[in-house]
Amino acid sequence: MTMSLDFLAAFVMGIAGSGHCLAMCGGLAGAVGFQRSLKQLFIYNFGRIISYMLAGVIVGTLTFGLELVHQQTLIYFRVLAGIMMLLLAVYLLRVTRVLLWVEKMGSYLWRYIQPLSKHTKNLPGGLAIFASGMIWGWLPCGLVYSALTWSAAGSTIIDSALFMLLFGLGTLPSMISVGVFSSKLQQFMKSGTFRWTFSFVLAVYGVQTIYVGVMQLH
Numbered sequence: 001m002t003m004s005l006d007f008l009a010a011f012v013m014g015i016a017g018s019g020h021c022l023a024m025c026g027g028l029a030g031a032v033g034f035q036r037s038l039k040q041l042f043i044y045n046f047g048r049i050i051s052y053m054l055a056g057v058i059v060g061t062l063t064f065g066l067e068l069v070h071q072q073t074l075i076y077f078r079v080l081a082g083i084m085m086l087l088l089a090v091y092l093l094r095v096t097r098v099l100l101w102v103e104k105m106g107s108y109l110w111r112y113i114q115p116l117s118k119h120t121k122n123l124p125g126g127l128a129i130f131a132s133g134m135i136w137g138w139l140p141c142g143l144v145y146s147a148l149t150w151s152a153a154g155s156t157i158i159d160s161a162l163f164m165l166l167f168g169l170g171t172l173p174s175m176i177s178v179g180v181f182s183s184k185l186q187q188f189m190k191s192g193t194f195r196w197t198f199s200f201v202l203a204v205y206g207v208q209t210i211y212v213g214v215m216q217l218h
Contacts, residue, residue: 006154009085009205010147010163014170016092016198017143022091040174043126044187045175047133049168052144053161055137060160063152071218078155085206088146089199099142106140113138 066073091099113135120131147167154160188194 006150006159006161007166009202010150010166012168012198012201013085013147013150014145014167015086015173016195016202017088017171017186018174018194018203022023040126040129043129044133045168045172047130047135048137048175049172050166051134051137051163052168055144055148055155056160056162056164057157059148059152060154060157063160064157074153074155075213077149079210079217081150081153082206082209082211082213083174084146084149085202085209088143089203090200091142092195094195099146102145103140104140106145108141110138134216154167157160 063073063077087099117135118126119133120135123130123131144167147164151163151167152159154163
């Protein structure tokens with residue numbers, strides 16, 4: 001039951017960050033011209049979501065290793081995930097750039113990954129678009145890193161990958177809306193009502209998760 005709620009939370013987290021995704025990645029999708037074709041947008045975002053799943057597998061594997069050393073590792077990660085959920089709720093409300101330090105940490109890895117985008121142009125058709133999506137999936141993002149924290153609390157490596165898949169699917173409507181759907185949809189996803197509603201949901205779930213985790217530590 002708990003894992004099912006986590007999967008639902010993953011999807012909600014992706015939807016909640018739609019406005020953030022439009023601000024960070026929408027311009028990238030538009031810059032390379034994928035907005036001209038719905039098929040190209042799907043290929044691009046498929047690559048992006050595959051990167052999220054790969055990151056989930058990596059994080060899940062590391063967590064599994066730590067769990068073998070310390071049996072309460074998953075509980076600690078669950079508490080951390082709840083805290084990150086609360087920070088994400090505040091972050092999406094644009095009250096403070098509380099997750100900026102996390103993005104700065106990710107920027108070190110991005111320095112090595114971003115240059116690979118130059119080589120995607122040499123790939124044929126759809127493969128070039130897919131590869132571009134995979135690369136941009138590693139763009140430093142507090143929203144993605146928060147989701148990865150949640151994936152680390154998965155019971156298995158497959159759960160971690162599935163969590164990131166559902167998170168990615170939650171972001172899909174906003175990214176597909178770039179240059180395809182009405183600008184009114186984009187405006188709604190960036191609106192205060194949208195951000196406040198989903199931030200409240202994330203905050204409530206974050207508090208509940210922290211409470212459950214703390215109780216399990218006793």
